[in-house]
Amino acid sequence: MTTEKRTSVKDVKNDHYFQKVFDVTCMIPPGRVSTYGAIADFLALGSARMVGWALNNCHSADSQIPAHRVVNRKGELSGRRHFSTPTIMEEKLKNEGVEIQDNVVVHMQELFWHPREMKEY
């Protein structure tokens, strides 16, 4: 068999994909951060960009989605511009005890949380 093909987003309803991303994002423990790639990898759907695309619609979902806990692989707060203010993301993370320096999560490797760590699904 060839390499297992990652399921395309087209194979599922986009709304379902949205829900999945939101769900996983909401499971990120306070004080921890996750990455777009980790979520995409866990869902085995689309790509990291899709996660960002989905989170871009989180403003539609009134629910309190801790999108500020999702950063890129480098730990950079790449999505800060999409919040109410460019500093909200940093402020929220700092409020949770996450140290931020120059828009980058300090000790990213330590604080990184992979959905795989979820004991119960």
Next chain:
DNA sequence: GACCTGACGCCCC
């Protein structure tokens, strides 16, 4: 309807 960009990340040079 084609092209480019985007809250990314891996592979290749």
Next chain:
DNA sequence: AGGGGCGCCAGGT
């Protein structure tokens, strides 16, 4: 080891 290119999928121009 650092930088650049390509893939990913959807939306906007």
